[in-house]
Amino acid sequence: MQKFKPRIPGFLTGLKIVIGNMFKTLLPFFENPNVNYPFEKEILAPRTRGVIALDSEACTSCMLCARSCPDWCIYIEGHKELQPPSKPGGRQRSRAVLDRFDIDYALCMYCGICVEVCPFDALFWSPEYEYSEFSMGDMLHDKDRLDEWLKTVPEGPGLES
Amino acid sequence: MAQTMDPNNMPILSEASVSVEIETEDMTLNIGPQHPSTHGVLRLVAKINGEKISSVEPVLGYMHRGYEKLAEVRTYPQVTTLVNRIDWVSGFANEIPFIAGAEKLMEIEVPERAQYIRLILTEMARISSHFVFNGAFPLEIGALTPIFLAMEDRERVLDLLESVTGGRFHPNFNRIGGVKPAAGAGPTTKKDIQDLPAGFYHDTKVAMQKVLEAVDRFEDLIGGNEVFQIRTKNVGVLPKEVAEEYGVSGPILRASGVEFDLRKQSNYLPYDKFDFEIPIGENGDCFDRWSVRTSEMRESAKIILQAIEDMPSGPIQAKVPKVIKVPKGQTYVRAENPKGEMGYYIISEGGLGPYRLKIRTASFSNISILPIMLEGALLPDLIAIMGSLDFVLGDVDR
């Protein structure tokens, strides 16, 4: 452990740092670490967990995400539809149709278990974070709103070699 | 010839008055749950006599969330997401002993690349927690500058954590058998492997160089300041025997002179492959606790720079079944968290979740010495001692 003998008296070190940082923030050609939100926004990493987006064409209502959510915040309802057979003489196939898929973001803890267990590529993470509301009831995002978030899902970063 | 007064022999004028015996009662001062210095919602009922404290009784439970009960109804991956909210400043380090315990019961061998990634992220969590300490402790003493510098440098480390795991404080990146393997289980998301992203090595080297400069700057700015030294040297001395009897661990134990660090003594992560030192204090006062933590930041940055150089390649998760059932057994695994020693005693009966999970947190044992250390201290020293213990209420109350 080194002995703490200051190289110059203590308060002069403090003054130097304070005045140095003041110039760094005020004058334009220094690198200013501050980001002037809301006029400038930070660029977030592609894997950031901001909001969950749903691809409702791919979902088959298998309920795996609703069952593995630790908070029970996903509500799914669906029914089965029979479709005419693809070739004449074949049997009728049934397809699951999604009626309701809500995620309650007031309860969601952004853990990512639902995205990780989905076997049909229906849920994705997106780094959007500006969706706060004035009333708690509006934090329940229904199927259409979750479909809209799909446009904001970024490409993953490449991997380190 | 002018008569000069010797400052050591001044006549005490108050003793010239008539002294009267007055019966006084100690005042009860409630350093209440809402207070900027108590690191959360801690309540101290202090009986004071003038500025001296005669006794202190901490009242806990304002943040009790019932983790041990919540863990009994959840499965192992769900408990992992709960557990990084215990000590919310260093999120990644809380998951490690729990996952290591479950892996021990299932007898799974973790691949080497996953162990190195866990080690790098744990040391980053340690640096982040010690930055918060270096910002908040001088703020309580009265210095307003270091918190801004600490938070700015901490942003770089948190950005690195976010680029790998997706979350700054609650990474949820550990899985039984390694780290998170893929973004999902579908045909395309299965190929999106969550390994270290491109540009990680370069960004980490830049960030660690800035961390080393920041540590030097803190040692000059804070440690060299005379006011800081007067307020923290010989204040709150904790003897070795008291610390061991009460279960105090981590930097506080090392500042009192005990050479015990689980990173060197135990093998939950491959720390023996790297070259680092453990700073030990001499007196056990507040200044030693500050300087032990600041030196630890430097050692952590050195470990990360060494780990990036020789990172092995390979898979990042061992083969585990899809539905995880841990076989019957009991085990206790402990790890060196930034605040002290954290351990989990898992009793498993073969189900999807634990039968009983006992969480041993560092700050709970660390603040049980407050009633002993604060007897006879002055009221401003109470703030300095509580700040130097560096606890978080989520850790105390679980």
Add this chain to the structure above:
Amino acid sequence: MNQSDQNEFVNSIQSKFQNSSVEFDTLKIEVDSQSWVDTHKTLKAEFDLKFFNWLSAVDWDNDVKIGDAPKEPVTPSFEIISCLSKTNSDDLVISSTKISKEDPQIDSLVEVFGGANWHEREAYEMFGINFLNHPNLKKLYLPDAYEGNPLLKSFELISREVKPWPGEVDVEGMPEDNIVVSEEGS
């Protein structure tokens, strides 16, 4: 972390206490509830285990209101567990004893280790175990007017009782009820 020193320590503990086992790298000894305090005094004095780690309890019961019941039937009892370790090596000993559920009481460890104070208060309020000769046995975390002991297996978790599980909505309806034949092919 010397392997031979660790084995020597494990052997010395196992020769002194009959009922001991090493499972998954954890050394656990079982003692009688009458000799709880004496065991700890021996461990502190003879084996140099001066670091008090933690103390807690486990509720063994077959009739559980939350979670899963144990696989094989157990006799209902409380098991008190304490953990001691050293500060110059990685040795650790977990001691346990069983007490009955109808009259749960045991001697307090506060004279041997001062740090047991808060841990025993927490076990008292969570399980209802009475620690004899404890200087200050009152609630630690919960408010004073709280009734019941939360960590017992017979104590329900209200948040899971009140809300129905969203994963149980069945997609497969009865064949007559839910099937809609769609007009357009796809």
